[in-house]
Amino acid sequence: MAVYVTGDIHGDPTRLSKNSFYEQKDFFNNKDENVVIILGDFGLVWNRDKESKQEKYWLDWLNKKPFTTVFVDGNHENHKRLSTYPIKEWHGGKVHEIRTHVLHLIRGEVFTIDETKFFAFGGASSHDIQDGILDYNDSNWQEKAKKLDKQGKYMYRVKNLSWWEEELPTDEEMQHGINVLKENNNMVDFIITHSPSTSELYLMSGNNLYEPDVLTNYLEDIKVTTKYKRHLFGHMHINKAINDKDICLYEQIIRLL
Template identity: 30%
Template sequence: MIYITGDTHGFNDIDKLVLNKTLASLSKDDYLLITGDFGGIWDGGMHDEDILDYYTERPYMTLFVDGNHENFDLLNSYPVEQWNGGKIHRITDKVIHLMRGQIFNIENMSIFTFGGALSIDKAYRTFGTSWWPEEEPSEEEYSEAIENLEKKGFLVDYIVTHAAPESIVRNEINTAHKLLCLDCETEKFLDKVLKRAVYRRWYCGHYHFDMDIPEHRLTVLYQNVLDIKTQNRVK
């Protein structure tokens, strides 16, 4: 089974995992997918070791797309491997980073992944210490995503991103939560994907609340942990 949740930010937002009895009962064949701001590749030291130990000791495999708050110097220093049809960084035996623009086949489900977003608090962060320009994807990553989607005719089972498409942020999300809309290239790109893709469900994180947008079959995740297939919440 595959379960999915929102931003974890290192130890800051993992109560939803620590307190979750369903997750504690999973097996090594199950997956937890985090929709970015994993925060376990951050200082390259004790903090990361403790976080990675936590995930490595879980019964399930942890997968994550990158958010805007990751240490991209460290993340990109891991060797790239092929895994289930797409490119990954293998962080530990039990923790895998699903790279941008890939389509994975996991448990007979095709899952398009595309991390990254613009940091709203960029002005308060330090280049190379708490902020990296790679938070927003490169032209190569946008192109690779489109190429991989075109190979599948833009038809996938699930889309998993950190940000949401810009039109959904401006309309549904902003209407409900009065977000400050930024000039986020990732959101603009995801709008292009939204116009062409055929999918069962789109999951994203980033906005730090849980919200269901039925007209776009899109679920914004933060505290909820859902079964990716049924969208049922597990506790």
Template identity: 25%
Template sequence: MQRNVLIAGDLHGNATFAQALLQVARRKECARVFVVGDFGAWEHMHSGRRYFDVVNRAAKKAGVTVYFLDGNHDKSSLLHELYDEHPDDEGFLVCRSHLRYAPRGHRWTWAGTSFAAFGGAASTDKAWRLAREARKAAKAETRRRYGSSKRPETAGTLWFPEEEMTDEELDALLEADDSPVDVLLTHDKPRASEPPWNRKDKPECYPNQDRIQRVVRTLRPAVLFHGHLHVRYTDTIASGDGQWTRVEGLACDPEAAQYLEYSTEHSWYVLELPYAEQRLAGTDETEPRSLPA
């Protein structure tokens, strides 16, 4: 039985790379792929709906189920609007037959290993995205004046107000369940982790990083996987009560990569299950390690 999970970084709607990852999953005997945000959930656009269909067909052919949490560039409000009434037996929202969404705060267990997902992050290009939405709206208004009957929706198409958790949202999620987990999956980094190259070291990013740090202190995971930074690194941070959490930051699809040492292998990690057995056997690493060759 294939119980391993291929954890993957940001895909940004890159269908070609998504299909390549599915082949990696097959080679690595992973029955599941889990993308830690910026998956490409843009079903308010035709290209986004087509992307979901392409990935779903490829996943079905590969015999793999694809899961994802929301990043700052995923329209999570639409995911809830479309799929809240269609959860599977594990509580994931069913977007397609082989495509599942993990809402913020969702918990589940695979092969005796407990997981939790906390999506969301702040966009450093918010101003650019809002300006582009405004330009699109202005062009639509000009066309209307010249007789066009089209009324395209422009607001909320490039920047999504729900992109990061609020403090109130996090309060409610942790009050509902604050029990520890083995594996924490997030889009954003915890504030304490220190990657060698940090494109999100900006004041507007700190509040959500602090929220993820609070999740770490509360749930005390053995390991945390995240994306968002587009860089591969490993760190170890304190999670309270004398415990430590290993942080694995994953890189992204090749088209969005920005650092010189990038390799496609930096964008994924094979998590062997049951994870608890690895820890007891001493095969899980607790110290920072080098990047894959």
């Protein structure tokens, strides 16, 4: 059994090719026993209505790998489409099955892999929306987008096309996470998220792009009330160990088990 983790891939999983992730060549024999965790912004469930040809190619490519790819959702996902995939149980927690060996870890679930517990909680606030959020259902949204482009304002998104309000959790999802942790005596080995907690955000953000929100505050509370060994998160597009327990990952791939 081997478990690896990496950060955001934004629809490009090529870092998991044999040339980049060479460990799979010699050591991975059974895809059911080897796992790669992606810390959000998976980006291969993105197209508005259905799976695109590019998404299909890369999802099938991942499905053939000698490991199972699992991911927490980030802010750059089509959350509405994610919710339509069938739910099944995997290592004691619930997942959306994108492919047999490509799975979305549902928020607030605990997964036990080789006697090691992982608490997963996806989501994050988009920081690339300073110029506004347009509505796909507005018949004039394309004209509004052109006006913004002419003004040099490119930091906007379109609701239900390139931005989804489900990027942040509901009260029910957050309570579910609290309940599941209580069932596990508030003890896990790893906390796996896309978003940092509030304290991690303050320690890392020097450009004012990232602001605290309901999710960063929630994760801060989780860290305070839960005994854990490591918190691994993405979102910030940097590889950095904040301290000996809290680690942000981007392109780097590290082994956990």
